[in-house]
Amino acid sequence: MEIEDFSAIVLPVPLPQKLRSRYYGDMQPETSQHPLEKDASTIQKSGLILGIESSCDETSAAVVEAGQRVLSNVVASQIRTHARYGGVVPELASREHLQNIVPVVRAALEQASVTLDQLDAIAVTEGPGLAGALMVGIMYAKGLAFALNKPLIAVNHLEGHIHAVLLEAKENQNTPIAAPLLALVVSGGHTHLYLAEERAGIWTYRNVGKTLDDAAGEAFDKVAKLLGLGYPGGPWIDWLSPHGDARAIPFGPINIKQKPYREAAAQSPRFLFSFSGLKTAVLRYVEAHSMQANIAVRQVALAKIENPGPQDALALCDKETLNLIASFQRAVIEDLLRKTLSAAETFHVRSLVISGGVAANRELRRRFTQEANRRALPLAFPSIALSTDNAAMIAAAAWPRLLTGYFATETLSAEPSLALG
Numbered sequence: 001m002e003i004e005d006f007s008a009i010v011l012p013v014p015l016p017q018k019l020r021s022r023y024y025g026d027m028q029p030e031t032s033q034h035p036l037e038k039d040a041s042t043i044q045k046s047g048l049i050l051g052i053e054s055s056c057d058e059t060s061a062a063v064v065e066a067g068q069r070v071l072s073n074v075v076a077s078q079i080r081t082h083a084r085y086g087g088v089v090p091e092l093a094s095r096e097h098l099q100n101i102v103p104v105v106r107a108a109l110e111q112a113s114v115t116l117d118q119l120d121a122i123a124v125t126e127g128p129g130l131a132g133a134l135m136v137g138i139m140y141a142k143g144l145a146f147a148l149n150k151p152l153i154a155v156n157h158l159e160g161h162i163h164a165v166l167l168e169a170k171e172n173q174n175t176p177i178a179a180p181l182l183a184l185v186v187s188g189g190h191t192h193l194y195l196a197e198e199r200a201g202i203w204t205y206r207n208v209g210k211t212l213d214d215a216a217g218e219a220f221d222k223v224a225k226l227l228g229l230g231y232p233g234g235p236w237i238d239w240l241s242p243h244g245d246a247r248a249i250p251f252g253p254i255n256i257k258q259k260p261y262r263e264a265a266a267q268s269p270r271f272l273f274s275f276s277g278l279k280t281a282v283l284r285y286v287e288a289h290s291m292q293a294n295i296a297v298r299q300v301a302l303a304k305i306e307n308p309g310p311q312d313a314l315a316l317c318d319k320e321t322l323n324l325i326a327s328f329q330r331a332v333i334e335d336l337l338r339k340t341l342s343a344a345e346t347f348h349v350r351s352l353v354i355s356g357g358v359a360a361n362r363e364l365r366r367r368f369t370q371e372a373n374r375r376a377l378p379l380a381f382p383s384i385a386l387s388t389d390n391a392a393m394i395a396a397a398a399w400p401r402l403l404t405g406y407f408a409t410e411t412l413s414a415e416p417s418l419a420l421g
Contacts (some may be wrong), residue, residue, distance in 0.1 A: 036235055048112075048119050049402065050144075051395030052105065054137030055101075055129025055157045055187070057081075057088045059100035062391035063112035063119075067163075067399030068170035071387070072111035073392040074318075076100040079232065080307075086225045094132035101140050116148055123398030126154040127418030128189070130264060134414035142412060153398040154408040157389075157419040159205065161185045161355040162196060164382040164393035177380055178350035184340045186364075187356035187388075188217030188232065191273045191336070193343050194421055196353075201404045203397075205421035208343055209271030212256065217358045219275035223282050223328055227321060228298040229313055238361045239310035241329045242321030251281060251331035253338070271343045275332065282328055306421070333364050341371060351378040360387040 047066030053061070062073040078096045109116065124141035127134055145152035162183045169177050183194045193209030214222065217234055224233025229240075254277065256269045274316050286292065298316040302308045317325070344352055354368055359381055372379035386393060401407070 005268045005316045029089075037198075041110075046118065046120055047399075049121050049123050049153070049395040049398050050105070050108065050116075050119050051391035051398065052124045052137045052141050052159070052391075053160070053389055053391040053394050054097045054101065054133050055127070056133060056389060057093050057096070058389045059097050059104050059137075060084055060107040060389065060394075061101075061108035062395050062400070063108055063114050064392055064395035067396045068166070068167060070171065072108045073390055074104050074107045074111065075388075075390055076104050082233045086231050087221065088130070090132055091129055094136060097133050097136035098374070099131075101136055104317055105144075116144075119148070119150055119401050121145075121151045121153050121398065123153040123155050123395050123401075125157045125160065126412065127415030128157055129414075131414050131416045131418060134416065138412060138414055142410065146410075151402065151407040152409075152412065153401045153406070154412055155394045155397045155401075156418055156420045157394075158185050158192060158194075158204070160191060160393035160397045161187070161382075162194065162203075162205075162353060163397035164386040164390070165353045165355050165380045166387060166394065167396035168382055169380060172413065174380075177353065178378065180347070180349050181351040181353055182340070182344045182347060182349040183353040183355065184336065184359075185356045186216050186336060186354065186358040188221060188358075189215050189232075190356065191215045191217075191275075192420070193271055193340060195347055195349070198400075202400050202406070205417070207421040208347065209273065209339060211275065213271040213274050213276040213354075214279060216273070216275060217335060217356070219279050219332060220329075220358070221327075222279050222419060225324065226279075226283060226286065226295075228295040228302070230302065230308055230310070232357075234358060234361065235418050236310040236313065237325055237329055238363065240314060240322060241326040241363060242319065243317075243325065244319070244324070244326030246326040246330040248323035249285065249327035251278060251327055254278060254331070254335045270346075271339050273335065273339065278328065278331055278335075282324065285324060287411045289320065291321065291324075297355070306329075329361075329363060333361070333367055336364065337367055337371060340368075341375070341377075344377060349377075351380065351385035352378050355382050355387065357388045 032205050048063055050060045059076040062070040065071055081092055081096055122141045122145040124137050166177060180195055180197045183196050185192045191211040194210055195206040197204055221233040224236050229236040234418040256272045256274055305312050352372060354373050365381055
């Protein structure tokens, strides 16, 4: 949906108190009294939650019923704004969120045929993400919750990606995803492995693997930019890869040696990721094979096209470039596949969930599906629409918290580096 109504926004004055707690892990219901705090036993639960997501470069609002039925999911993308820079510019992202938040929320309510009074709660992304972008969503959600006298629910963006899969499994009445499950959250900012279980109505998470540097999606973006392709790089590489030979360039397996000073020292090196070395290997290949001139020609040609797409780049890529793209994608996917399946075996999980923006990659879906079937391991992906950042996943993740009374207070603030588990 194209958003054109950029109405004025009235935000409450932020309070100076420091956020006193996270809302993830071994949580306890809050006992202090705040204007936004509610008694869960007194709330009439029709199941309608308005979710708001503004962690990066997409403003989204959605209405989800009982964590399992999407009534609306509106996303205002900022790709055109940031494409010229080859990445997200935080200041510009915050300005776009300020313009988009009101019309996006209005559109979500209109599509769902729901009024504000019918909502049970307001859910919003607390983190991780860009500080300014997060604050736009949080301050709007706080003001809305206060004005409506509705509970406010803080949601971890990473947990939201996991619940995007759980949401659709319930909505489509598929076989329930059995816990404990292993979730690979793979996106432009994160490559994490989580063991997830449901306890007393709340999902709990244990982080068993993560990237030490570039996330997988970040590596896709940087390599695409290096090769003169568009932003975001993932869809371009996904589309162009089938036109190249994925075995043409033998990028070896990515192995990580544990170092004692690493923050991830408690985690096994077998489940840690690192893509900066692979990105450097692509750069070295470009330099060794004198590909810079062709890259410059491709950049100029694509710049002359209005809203260029990967199909426009195909005629501008020689066989060597296409082979490099395909070989790079293969190396990333094989590393994700090898370590994720090893973790699934080690922790004896009953199902596997792959979510996040990179989960939309067609070859990744094919390879994971093939290997999971071979191991008789139940596997679930979100739909393409719910793979990238969206508010439906935030509203879905908020549903268990509404049922158990884990609400945020007026001290809620943005947590750019918020961890899960």
